[in-house]
Amino acid sequence: QxxxxxxxxxxxxxxxxxxxxxxxxxxxxxxxxxxxxYQQHPGKAPKLMIYDVTNRPSGVSNRFxxxxxxxxxxxxxxxxxxxxxxxxxCSSYTRxxxxxxxxxxxxxxx
Amino acid sequence: DVQVVESGGGxxxxxxxxxxxxxxxxxxxxxxxxxxxxxxPGKGLEWLxxxxxxxxxxxxxxxxxGRFTISRDNAKNSLYLQMNSLRVEDTAVYYCARRAPSNYFxxxxxxxxxxxxx
Numbered sequence: 001q002x003x004x005x006x007x008x009x010x011x012x013x014x015x016x017x018x019x020x021x022x023x024x025x026x027x028x029x030x031x032x033x034x035x036x037x038y039q040q041h042p043g044k045a046p047k048l049m050i051y052d053v054t055n056r057p058s059g060v061s062n063r064f065x066x067x068x069x070x071x072x073x074x075x076x077x078x079x080x081x082x083x084x085x086x087x088x089x090c091s092s093y094t095r096x097x098x099x100x101x102x103x104x105x106x107x108x109x110x
Numbered sequence: 111d112v113q114v115v116e117s118g119g120g121x122x123x124x125x126x127x128x129x130x131x132x133x134x135x136x137x138x139x140x141x142x143x144x145x146x147x148x149x150x151p152g153k154g155l156e157w158l159x160x161x162x163x164x165x166x167x168x169x170x171x172x173x174x175x176g177r178f179t180i181s182r183d184n185a186k187n188s189l190y191l192q193m194n195s196l197r198v199e200d201t202a203v204y205y206c207a208r209r210a211p212s213n214y215f216x217x218x219x220x221x222x223x224x225x226x227x228x
Contacts, residue, residue: 001171001172003154003156032213034213034214036213036214036215038155038215040155044220045205045218045219045220045221046155046205046215046218047218048214048216051210051212051214052212052214057216089155091155091157091214091215093213096169097160098157098160099145099157099160099209099213100157101147101154101155101156101157102154103154104154104155
């Protein structure tokens with residue numbers, strides 16, 4: 001199972017919006033509405049930010065939103081804040097009943 | 111409060127073995143599907159293995175199939191990962207994570223570092 005494809009880095013100024021893409025295949029992202037997104041600060045464990053493509057867990061800011069079109073899922077961060085600077089990973093359920101993560105995206109707040 | 115705590119990491123020589131443990135509290139392990147995920151230094155997350163709540167269904171990533179074994183002891187609220195024939199490329203932080211029914215990881219441990227080196 002190959003990793004899902006994400007841009008290596010995305011940057012934006014405070015207050016701006018940025019979008020991170022996550023491209024897979026019809027065997028994972030495109031085949032199921034089981035895409036999730038995780039935020040990881042240096043030295044910390046990943047934190048769930050979005051699940052089932054569009055849903056936010058309790059406690060996660062509504063500045064984070066998710067969507068999907070075909071084999072590509074996206075995470076949008078609106079009103080970018082300094083604390084959003086972190087690595088972000090997408091993940092999808094796969095046809096093999098396993099999970100696959102994305103390659104990861106480093107978000108920089110300018 | 112939910113707590114997920116991994117242990118058992120350390121330095122091991124190539125070809126050696128190590129057993130990781132994960133103890134949970136704040137939720138019932140017996141009703142939970144569990145996974146191991148790892149992250150090599152400076153690299154991304156890699157899913158390794160899944161075990162169903164009863165232990166009857168198990169999956170592995172190709173990179174560890176035949177070398178790693180996932181198991182659980184619900185009575186002890188514990189998850190395990192037996193790692194054999196370790197390679198330098200197995201060096202990573204190993205995380206224990208619960209998989210919710212909708213196939214996302216909602217609870218993670220802080221990770222335990224495994225270093226494979228001579």
